[in-house]
Amino acid sequence: MSADQQAAKVSKDAFRVPKALDLESVPLKAVLVTGLVSAIAIAGSVLQDFPLWGVVGLGVLPWIPLFTFEAAWKYENYGTYALLAVFTILQIGHLGEHSAQVLQLLIYDGDVTRASGVFGALDREWVHFVWDSGVWVGVLWLFYKFGTRNKWLWIALVAATFHEVEHTFLIYLAEFATPFYDAGGTTGILAKGGLFGTPFARPYLHYIYNFFVVVPLIVALLDETKYAYNQYLAKALPDLTEQERVSTTSQLDRLKVEAGHTVVRQGDEADSFFIVGDGEVEVIHERDGTEERVAILGPGQVFGEIGLLLGKPRSATVRATRESELLWLTRDEFTGLVSRSSGGAANLDTVMRARIGEPGSPPTTTRA
Numbered sequence: 001m002s003a004d005q006q007a008a009k010v011s012k013d014a015f016r017v018p019k020a021l022d023l024e025s026v027p028l029k030a031v032l033v034t035g036l037v038s039a040i041a042i043a044g045s046v047l048q049d050f051p052l053w054g055v056v057g058l059g060v061l062p063w064i065p066l067f068t069f070e071a072a073w074k075y076e077n078y079g080t081y082a083l084l085a086v087f088t089i090l091q092i093g094h095l096g097e098h099s100a101q102v103l104q105l106l107i108y109d110g111d112v113t114r115a116s117g118v119f120g121a122l123d124r125e126w127v128h129f130v131w132d133s134g135v136w137v138g139v140l141w142l143f144y145k146f147g148t149r150n151k152w153l154w155i156a157l158v159a160a161t162f163h164e165v166e167h168t169f170l171i172y173l174a175e176f177a178t179p180f181y182d183a184g185g186t187t188g189i190l191a192k193g194g195l196f197g198t199p200f201a202r203p204y205l206h207y208i209y210n211f212f213v214v215v216p217l218i219v220a221l222l223d224e225t226k227y228a229y230n231q232y233l234a235k236a237l238p239d240l241t242e243q244e245r246v247s248t249t250s251q252l253d254r255l256k257v258e259a260g261h262t263v264v265r266q267g268d269e270a271d272s273f274f275i276v277g278d279g280e281v282e283v284i285h286e287r288d289g290t291e292e293r294v295a296i297l298g299p300g301q302v303f304g305e306i307g308l309l310l311g312k313p314r315s316a317t318v319r320a321t322r323e324s325e326l327l328w329l330t331r332d333e334f335t336g337l338v339s340r341s342s343g344g345a346a347n348l349d350t351v352m353r354a355r356i357g358e359p360g361s362p363p364t365t366t367r368a
């Protein structure tokens with residue numbers, strides 16, 4: 001790894017947000033370009049006198065590919081934590097729609113006919129029922145995955161259940177008791193004038209339901225960040241404790257290389273440790289002007305540890321066989337990991353002994 005890349009990493013580490021919440025796949029340039037396109041789309045739609053839903057929709061549209069790419073990368077590297085993050089972001093948007101409707105009610109003195117939120121065309125019982133059923137199922141699944149240690153998901157699940165019961169009752173009235181529904185049954189169970197009734201009109205009640213789903217979800221996401229770690233790291237060093245995986249993940253940086261790119265060269269100074277993420281690299285021994293491929297490394301496999309552990313130059317050349325993403329640590333970060341983690345040291349010692357073919361180690365012909 002070059003001195004410039006090492007220095008850039010040290011500079012980034014000083015201002016790093018939690019790794020799992022950081023943008024890792026999408027470059028900053030893409031974010032800036034997307035923001036510019038979104039701003040132009042919003043300005044153009046306002047000048048063309050588009051309805052509110054058109055203005056907001058065109059503003060959001062350019063962000064969808066960026067969001068999708070980052071979410072897919074996060075899922076590949078962080079697993080179900082990424083699904084929690086995506087679900088939470090979508091529900092923040094849902095809360096935004098409810099907030100817009102409540103704001104309109106305040107502006108128009110409670111006139112419901114003028115307060116339909118941003119996407120008023122979707123203000124239909126079936127839309128509400130399908131969406132909130134999806135929310136309830138999603139929260140239930142997240143509760144199953146994380147709820148044993150995350151108390152905030154308990155709150156979200158209770159609120160989502162109340163909300164789901166409300167919409168199930170409403171869709172039943174709309175489909176099977178239409179006269180009652182048309183005569184005021186749209187208030188449902190707990191809204192003002194509903195089956196049991198409370199002081200809250202329906203828009204305010206459903207805003208409260210949504211608020212107590214979304215806010216606990218946000219806190220649950222932040223709480224789960226303390227346990228999020230890179231899955232390739234866990235595969236490479238399975239004996240690390242959970243806390244060691246989390247702390248090491250925060251130090252990992254990403255290097256994207258094209259097919260044919262030489263990552264390290266035999267004989268160079270050993271200054272970094274690598275984990276193969278998405279992709280594949282070949283390990284090559286150079287001798288008397290010829291090259292011999294001795295290993296192919298795929299996702300979750302490591303290289304660069306021999307020179308660092310033995311304090312010697314690189315023992316082999318490593319080259320990408322196709323476009324790949326690598327995760328890497330500096331020499332100091334690697335040394336710190338080995339010194340503080342008996343499990344990580346044992347994993348690396350096993351890999352190293354296998355590669356150099358020491359007695360008592362698993363038989364192998366590779367050396368990286």
